[in-house]
Amino acid sequence: MSDENETTGSPEPREHGDRIIGTPSPATQRNLIVEDDEAPAPAGAGAELDEGEAKRAERVVAALFVLAFFASLGFMVYFVGWSGRHGGMHGLERTRESNMWLGGLMALAFLAMGVGVTIWVRRLMTSKPIIQERHEFSATPDDRSAFATDVLEGAQDSGLKRPLLRRTLLLAAAPLGLAPLFLLRDLGPLPEKKLRSTYWGEAVRKAQAQGRRGVRLVVDGTDRALRVSDFAAPGSMITVLPEGMEKDVPHEDVLTQMAKSVTILINVPADQFKPAPGRENWHIGGIVAYSKICTHVGCPAALYEQTTHHILCPCHQSTFDATDAAKVVFGPAARPLPQLPLAEEDGYIIATADFPEPIGPSFWERG
Numbered sequence: 001m002s003d004e005n006e007t008t009g010s011p012e013p014r015e016h017g018d019r020i021i022g023t024p025s026p027a028t029q030r031n032l033i034v035e036d037d038e039a040p041a042p043a044g045a046g047a048e049l050d051e052g053e054a055k056r057a058e059r060v061v062a063a064l065f066v067l068a069f070f071a072s073l074g075f076m077v078y079f080v081g082w083s084g085r086h087g088g089m090h091g092l093e094r095t096r097e098s099n100m101w102l103g104g105l106m107a108l109a110f111l112a113m114g115v116g117v118t119i120w121v122r123r124l125m126t127s128k129p130i131i132q133e134r135h136e137f138s139a140t141p142d143d144r145s146a147f148a149t150d151v152l153e154g155a156q157d158s159g160l161k162r163p164l165l166r167r168t169l170l171l172a173a174a175p176l177g178l179a180p181l182f183l184l185r186d187l188g189p190l191p192e193k194k195l196r197s198t199y200w201g202e203a204v205r206k207a208q209a210q211g212r213r214g215v216r217l218v219v220d221g222t223d224r225a226l227r228v229s230d231f232a233a234p235g236s237m238i239t240v241l242p243e244g245m246e247k248d249v250p251h252e253d254v255l256t257q258m259a260k261s262v263t264i265l266i267n268v269p270a271d272q273f274k275p276a277p278g279r280e281n282w283h284i285g286g287i288v289a290y291s292k293i294c295t296h297v298g299c300p301a302a303l304y305e306q307t308t309h310h311i312l313c314p315c316h317q318s319t320f321d322a323t324d325a326a327k328v329v330f331g332p333a334a335r336p337l338p339q340l341p342l343a344e345e346d347g348y349i350i351a352t353a354d355f356p357e358p359i360g361p362s363f364w365e366r367g
């Protein structure tokens, strides 16, 4: 490393350079390095503010901190009031309105805090240059005690001794510290048992209330109930949902319910199909239904290999055997795809109950 002091560009080698840290003063002197101990301080450095001006600056800062406090308070009041009025996060318009108010109030709180702190630093704190000596790394006891003195002096000069500033700063910071707790409410209500069942269960109960054995299956994207004869070709696979779902489920819930209920229907050649014990009558001559939600982390297991009868999840290549209760034959998934019990009624394929276990990632088995 060259002996030349790079910061100053001085050709004279310096055994120990001095570096000023902190905001440079508006001095005309271009070098940041104090050449010797007698060098004049930059213009304005160490100047004491006139007490009248300091008081005015103090009041402005305090007003900004109070504004930050009220903006934070407004954030919390709006959040609680808005949630109470609308009972949760539903609807694009309401969410947009809430984001605008919550974001605006929080931005105002941070802006007022930031401007207040900036004025405090620029107007009320000392502008004395602080010199950091670049000697060897370990400090002598004298250096340490000088450092401690500097810190204490800096604390004195910072204006923290002004009780109005100190108190209003604490006032402004307190609600901001609590704001993240309020944001937790944006996660919505606890799911309770909702994730353990799907709309299939409710649809079956409704169908049974009308004297039928179960709910018919419709091909995703159509309203047409599926007959056994419509799905007679071995090796085929389609995506199905419960009949009447779009009419019965409230508009804001329909996509959620569809995402949970989405099911694949596969016609496995009857001679290759191995029903799981206790589920011998859950298929119709090899027509079998499994949840389409991968039990790894929930991607749609949407690929089907006709020759091997394997269901593939494209996300991380989990592979399930459609002939053998959708057991995992490869990949990171830890459990089979849940199976939907099927039967035939009046020539239609029906589901007679919900999935017997939670669909989706294996977490729910452990929950």
Ligand code: FES
Pocket (backbone or CB within 6 Å): 294, 295, 296, 297, 298, 299, 313, 314, 315, 316, 317, 318, 331, 332, 333
């Ligand atoms: S989500 Fe299906 S393998 Fe990972």
